[in-house]
Amino acid sequence: MSTAGLITMLCTWTVVLFMVSRLFVRVLRTPADPNDD
């Protein structure tokens, strides 16, 4: 695999994985039932 392709893929995957895990963990940490006031 070309260096440019590998770097592009790894950078993109890192950004996506970082964002989705960070946000989803935050959702799990504040699992307040939407029904609660």
Added chain:
Amino acid sequence: MSNQPERWGSRVGLVLAVAGNAVGLGNFLRFPAQAVQNGGGAFIIPYLVSFVLMGIPLLWIEWAIGRHGGRFGHHSTPGAMHAMGKHWWWKYIGVFGIFTNLTVAAYYAYIESWTLGYVWYSLIGTFADKTPQGVSDFFSWYLGSDQGLISFSGPAVVFFLITLCLNLWILSRGLQKGVELASKIGMPILVIFGVFLTIRSLTLDAGEQGAVFDAMMGLNFLWTPQFDSLANPKVWLAAAGQIFFTLSVGMGSIHCYASYLREKDDIALNAATAGWMNEFVEVILGGSIIVPIAAAYLGLDWLSAHVGFEMGFRTMPTLFQQWGTVLSVFAGVAWFGLLFFAGITSSLAMGQPVLAFMQDEFRMPRNRAVVVFGIILVMLSLPCVILYNGGAFNEFDYWAGTFSLVVFALAEVILFAWVFGMKKGWEEITRGADLKVPQVFKYVMQYVTPVFLLAVFVGALIKPVAGDWGAAFASLFSGHGWPLEADSVIGMVLHLGVQDTSWFVNGEPTQVFILDMTRILLLATFVAIALAVWAAFRNKPSRMYLEDAR
């Protein structure tokens, strides 16, 4: 309106349902094709820029409109727009949110049923002794593609009816026990299947199980950036279009899901999480299955020529057959199973707003609304199924599943940011937020997102031949006019590229007749929904009255 409005059972359920709405067949079949055709790795730059500047802001706007409408007991876009509008006609903008869901569901459920059918055929080993051409021909047989303009395929109809009944049954169970439960089951299975296929595809080396090349060659093809493509407007339009369609914005289903939240529930974090979850499925899983596997077995030249939607059905079963008896069955079930779960979580999101419209505005019990929805869906699906070869299916996809979305999103973002007002809009988005929304997005929503959408809209309206905007402007300024592409909106309306636009030849209906009749049907559906909105709201108080009454 019910005295005890439905609510989401849990926050995770809500996020999974919205992510499931966004994750669809396009994540696995459209994204890789778009990336390959638009600069490989360089495509990801305009793609992510579009996600941040258009996708995320649109998600927040739709969640905000939806939650606001829910406060007034409206869970579909006509009511939601009515609740925020200062003018009587706002609710008619919301007609798009019912029209799109209804008409897209009509053909989307049909594609979804193909994936269910292919899960079955993979399980019983139908593809085991077929040649590559045999597998491709099987798809034509399954759809009845060899029967002329009007076709009927028994297996396709049976699986379609099963899919339809399954959707209606889940919807009839209500929000928590139906849509939310299906998303909680479907999304994890989808991710497990996707991870399995990704790992298998990335570890496929040349000479192993019939592979001719390393699968990494496909990834290299997909990800190696061609930076010169960044100067091409076609690539930017393709990236903005992909972001737009993958997030399922401009449909009215996000408004509906958000409307079941309470006034102070978070929308900022929920929307961002669902959006990024969709990106995970699309960029990491969607980009790592079909392209690497096809490249490993068929090479890059074949891939460049054939990458597209039908490849998932015509080619993938053949490739899985190289993996041995057991693994090929499991891979087939995993591939078509993940497509099925991606499809059904989206089609449920299309059904819910239509049901909510009937329940809220006509006080119809849920089960009766499901029956009415089912009848309308069958009637609208018929042309897509029987006139598939005649082009009715593609007409539904173009006008309802593509053009309407852009029109509605453009209208709602202008109404939200410029008429409803960004000050009030920002308050809606940030109320109860568990995520600090950067202030800069206030300006992005007001200026950048509408410009992005306008570019997508104009790009679709006057798309030049081969998407070559430079050549088109050169042609225009040299007095040779604008070279319209046949699949531009104007080109479609004018039937560009069609030699004979007669409706009948020798007493037989032509394809142009079928296309025009399909357009009339879609237009009639839109008008009928607008009339239903008029009937539902003629005796309802204005938003100002509702605001005062709270």
